[in-house]
Amino acid sequence: NFLYDAANNRLTVAGGLIHNRTSVTTSHTASISDYILGVTTVPANILFDATTFVTGQVVVVKDETGNASSVNLISLNASGSQTIDGNNSAYIESPYGSVLLYTDGADWFVY
Numbered sequence: 001n002f003l004y005d006a007a008n009n010r011l012t013v014a015g016g017l018i019h020n021r022t023s024v025t026t027s028h029t030a031s032i033s034d035y036i037l038g039v040t041t042v043p044a045n046i047l048f049d050a051t052t053f054v055t056g057q058v059v060v061v062k063d064e065t066g067n068a069s070s071v072n073l074i075s076l077n078a079s080g081s082q083t084i085d086g087n088n089s090a091y092i093e094s095p096y097g098s099v100l101l102y103t104d105g106a107d108w109f110v111y
Helices: none
Strands: 003-007 010-013 021-026 025-027 036-040 045-049 058-063 074-078 088-093 099-102 108-110
Touching: 021 058, 036 045, 088 099
Parallel strands: 021 036, 025 045, 036 058, 045 074
Antiparallel strands: 003 010, 058 099, 074 088, 099 108
């Protein structure tokens, strides 16, 4: 059940939200249909191309194995000259760690 209150620009959802989850093993290119990237094999590499996403879109990356570490990285790589918080890459190196990213259509930002 959905209710949209146009006067207050408010959407009410009567029930829980279900987000798309994609299982990631070894190598993955994030796509516009991804929301949760559940990493099931570590180490892993994920490529993010901001130009294929909508401005403001959010992606969650989660180590579901608990095996991420400084020697078993989950690498988040920006495409081409794009950046993630000003760098070419970001890493998850904590067991069960996670990162939330959003894009402005040109680069990625961690929040």
